[in-house]
Amino acid sequence: MTNLCERGYQAALMDPFNAPPTCVPIWPSPDSLKQKFFWRSVVPLLGTAGFGFVTARPVFSYNPLSSNSGVFYSTASFTGTTVTTGVATGVYGANPNSPWATTLFGTENIQGRCVSAGIRVRYVGTQLAMNGTVAALEQPAHSTQSSNAFSDLLDYDRTKVMPIKKEWIAAVWTPKYQSELDYNPLGDYPSGNTGFGYPLAICVQADQTQTGVNAFEVEYYVIAEFIGELVRGVSPNTTSPRSQKILETVQHISQSPMSSSSSFSDISSLAESIYYGSLPVAQMVQTGVTAATAYGMFRGRGRTRSMM
DSSP states (O other), X not given: OOOHHHHHHHHHHHOTTTSOOOOOOSSOOOOBEEEEEEEEEEEOOOOTTSEXXXXXXXXXXXXXXXXXXXXXXXXXXXXXXXXXXXXXXXXXXXXXXXXXXXXXXXXXXXXXXXXXXXXXXXXXXXXXXXXXXXEEEEOTTOBOOTTOBHHHHTTSTTOEEEESOSSOEEEEEOOOSGGGTSOBTTSSSOSSOTTBSOOEEEEEXXXXXXXXXXXXXXXXXXXXXEEETTOOSOBOOOOOTTHHHHHHHHHHHHHSHHHHTSOHHHHHHHHHHHHTTSSOHHHHHHHTOOHHHHHXXXXXXXXXXXXX
């Protein structure tokens, strides 16, 4: 049997936007508070040069300093052609609506860790102005995407690319290092690792001058869990000896090139199938089913109900 934490974790890694709050089924696994935070807005992402971006890192506390924002995004007055991780002309920062202040961590024995996180973008402007291309990437080594141009994202085989249209495209964070699975007393991105920055980025590039409404819906979600003497509302966690292999399999499904050409709704529905047990990843791991085969199994089963 797949335990609830294990099943929820599988779904959250693929679709943090619709998955419910859950836990990491990997030791250490004390009872924890499981929460989900978000930030969303409608933004004129494309700047004067026809380029725009959203970049993010998983933060689970609120820091009022703009330099420590969880997400940065461009607006219509942006003049650059590369990703910028800092407030500048036409670039703004934002944080998820976490009730946890960064100052509580370390001083009040509170620790947290990110379960899953992601950013997604879809066009909501006029049909007349809907032209160009959008690319989404989780940087493989979790290095920062600051200074990346649109062409830099296209250098990666896992980058998801599609024309600008009224469908979601997403970049989802999954842990790559042990420090990203450990509880962190700083309430921020894992410390003690050089090169960590803003690993998620979605860039848009217009094909021609915009003549209509330049508007994109942007969402940033974080699922996290918390422990500590002052943390209330905790619930039990469970570990699984299969968790590492399950993590690898889910990463392959959600990030492999075969899913790069698929719409985000396909990946979201696949996550629903996993959560409700109609597509048991844990059993597939044990029997050696490949990511491509799992995706094919899902496409043959059809969609499931919403997780929310």
